[in-house]
Amino acid sequence: MSTTSAATTPPSLSRTTTTTTCGSLLQELQEIWDEIGESDSERDKMLLQLEQECLDIYRRKVEKTRKYKADLHQSLAEAEAEIANLISALGERASFPRYEKAKLTLKEQISVVKPVLEDLRLKKQERIKEFSETQLQIVRICSEIAGNGHFINTANPQVNERDLTVKTLGELKSHLQELQSEKTIRLQKVNSHITTIHELSVVMSLDFNKTIIEVHPSLGDPANGQSKSISNETLARLTGMVHSLKQEKQQRLQKLQDLGSTLIELWNLMDTSSEEQKRFGHVTCLISSSVVDVSRQGCLALDVIEQTEVEVERLNVLKASKMKELVLKRQNELEEIYRGVHMDVDSETARHILISLMDSGNVDLSDLLSRMDDEIAKAKEQALSRKDILDKVEKWKHASEEENWLDEYERDENRYSAGRGAHKNLKRAEKARILVSKIPSLVENLTAKVKAWEIEKEIPFLYDKAPLLHMLEEYTVLRQEKEEEKRRSREHKRLQEQFATEQEALFGSRPTIKKPLGQSTSGNAMVVTPTGRRAGTPLARSGKERRDSGKGGTVIPINYVAIPKDDSISQST
Numbered sequence: 347m348s349t350t351s352a353a354t355t356p357p358s359l360s361r362t363t364t365t366t367t368c369g370s371l372l373q374e375l376q377e378i379w380d381e382i383g384e385s386d387s388e389r390d391k392m393l394l395q396l397e398q399e400c401l402d403i404y405r406r407k408v409e410k411t412r413k414y415k416a417d418l419h420q421s422l423a424e425a426e427a428e429i430a431n432l433i434s435a436l437g438e439r440a441s442f443p444r445y446e447k448a449k450l451t452l453k454e455q456i457s458v459v460k461p462v463l464e465d466l467r468l469k470k471q472e473r474i475k476e477f478s479e480t481q482l483q484i485v486r487i488c489s490e491i492a493g494n495g496h497f498i499n500t501a502n503p504q505v506n507e508r509d510l511t512v513k514t515l516g517e518l519k520s521h522l523q524e525l526q527s528e529k530t531i532r533l534q535k536v537n538s539h540i541t542t543i544h545e546l547s548v549v550m551s552l553d554f555n556k557t558i559i560e561v562h563p564s565l566g567d568p569a570n571g572q573s574k575s576i577s578n579e580t581l582a583r584l585t586g587m588v589h590s591l592k593q594e595k596q597q598r599l600q601k602l603q604d605l606g607s608t609l610i611e612l613w614n615l616m617d618t619s620s621e622e623q624k625r626f627g628h629v630t631c632l633i634s635s636s637v638v639d640v641s642r643q644g645c646l647a648l649d650v651i652e653q654t655e656v657e658v659e660r661l662n663v664l665k666a667s668k669m670k671e672l673v674l675k676r677q678n679e680l681e682e683i684y685r686g687v688h689m690d691v692d693s694e695t696a697r698h699i700l701i702s703l704m705d706s707g708n709v710d711l712s713d714l715l716s717r718m719d720d721e722i723a724k725a726k727e728q729a730l731s732r733k734d735i736l737d738k739v740e741k742w743k744h745a746s747e748e749e750n751w752l753d754e755y756e757r758d759e760n761r762y763s764a765g766r767g768a769h770k771n772l773k774r775a776e777k778a779r780i781l782v783s784k785i786p787s788l789v790e791n792l793t794a795k796v797k798a799w800e801i802e803k804e805i806p807f808l809y810d811k812a813p814l815l816h817m818l819e820e821y822t823v824l825r826q827e828k829e830e831e832k833r834r835s836r837e838h839k840r841l842q843e844q845f846a847t848e849q850e851a852l853f854g855s856r857p858t859i860k861k862p863l864g865q866s867t868s869g870n871a872m873v874v875t876p877t878g879r880r881a882g883t884p885l886a887r888s889g890k891e892r893r894d895s896g897k898g899g900t901v902i903p904i905n906y907v908a909i910p911k912d913d914s915i916s917q918s919t
Contacts, residue, residue, distance in 0.1 A: 418452040425459045432466035436473060437511030473510040480518045481505065487525040491532070493577030532576035539584035540565060546591040549640060550598060551647035561587055596637055598646040605654045606630045612661040615672055615715075629654050669711035670704050676718040680725055687729040687736060690811045732807070735799060738792045739809065745785050748778040785825075793818050 379389055432438070450458070481503040540558060547554040559566040561583045562575040606629045613623055623630070628645060640646065665672075677700055684691040703709045755775055796807050796815050807814045 415452065418456065422452060422456050422459060425456065425463050429459065429463050429466055432463075432470055435508055435510045436466065436469055437513065438466070438469070470507070470510065473515070474505050474507065477505045477510060477515060477518065478503065480515065480522055484518065484522050484525060487522070487529050490529065490573070490576055491525075491578070493575065493579050529576060532581065533574065535581060536565070536574055536576055536584060539581075539588050542588050543584070543591060545641065546588075546595055548643050549646050550591070550595060551644045551649070552591075557587065557591075592637070595640070595646060598651060599632060599635070599637055599640055601651060602629055602646065602654060603633050603635075605651070605658055606633045608658050609654070609661070612658070612665055615665060616661070616668055618661075626654060626657060666711070669715065673700055673704060673711065673715055673718060676715065676722065680718065680722050683722065683725040683729055687732045688809045689728070689732075690808055731799070731803075735792065735795050735807065735814075738788065738795065739814070742785070742788055742792060745781050745788060749782045749785065752778040752782060789818060789822060 376389075384392075485503050543558060544554050546552070547557055555566050562580045564573065564575045565580075606626070609623075609626055610630060610633075612618070628642075629650065632640060632645065644650070674697070677697060681691050681693050681696075700714075703714065704711065752775060755771060755778075793815065796818065799807055800815065809817065
């Protein structure tokens, strides 16, 4: 399309000039014809021809101008139609520029429409580029999720140019954002699995790169520029690998814990030195550890397990050679427990049986040792059940010893002399009297506890092979007899003093009667003297001890209980 320049000659002036020029040419043609002598008919013919040629030229020009006008109309219509399509495709709210067609020429109308069209075309290209980039990212992420990452660069996605609205672009971008979020989450899962696999590989001394490449090659070497696979298949294989390695870790830890427990048992059996035990401290420290707590590098390596297995095998060989010694050591421990609580044990017979069993080879020494450990546990339980009674027995023994000392002390005529240590004996005597006064309640309480124990256990309570209940009953009887003997001694002394008083009244003087300490003037009774047989404690006897009735007719109990005497009577004797 061409436009008229501002410097072009106005149409009216141009037509006047043309008419003048044509008139001059026609005048010049007439003169030529006159000179030639053309006839009028020839002249008319030639003029008619000229007129026809001019009409043809005008007609062609008009036709060309009409075509140009039609082209302008078509261009304007096409521009307006394209603008309408672009506005529809872009979803723009803009409309055609407002102008009055009647007042503007076609070229003016086109000049008004052309900038709008160019602007819309530019927007379209930018929008298509934005759509293309968004769709390309969507295709790439979808390909990565689907596991087809190597097909993402084959072709750019096709853009629907009929729908380039901001709404559609926003929906695409929203979808892209969702995919990017999913990609981020998947990438985080992948990295988390990779970190877990690395930690497990470090703990178990595995080749991390080899393990991770088995899942997907893109996960191994980040320097190659290939992005990490985030496909469903890769995630599933990573999850499976993590689960498999965790199970392997659990199995290795359990194996080392079992081996560590076995090591400790063998060390305890064979009294292994602490220095030797330190060699496998990294194994025994895992016994109480949970799977989550174990994170030290190489602590679950196959080399560690193999070394521990070799050590366990070595100790088992040593265990077999030292088993007899261990069995006898357990027997000593068992006997010590029984002796400590005064239980009957036949050491010689038990040892003979154990040695015979071990020499016969018909018994598993490990089982035998285990049974002996059970016996030791039972013995400790029995000892614990006897402890309360034995504590009271010890108190009873102590009270009886103090009772015997008090008996001898009170028979000593020089006990109040100002000798060395006399004040200490006086204090001890006072304490002994208090303790002796508690013996009846102590014996009664002890008897009740022994009976309750025997009812519960349904066996007699033996103390150094003797029934404790029988010993208590015997002691009670002896103590009663001792009290009766003491009462008779006092009565005999009273009769002697009465006889002396009567003799004094008859003869005027009191005879002096010398008698050995502890012996009456009559031959029918005897008391224990300081130089006589010393009474023992109640548990120092295995049965009753009575004095022979034929040697004086009086039974003297071993544990003689002295009743505190009046000081005036004691000093008069």
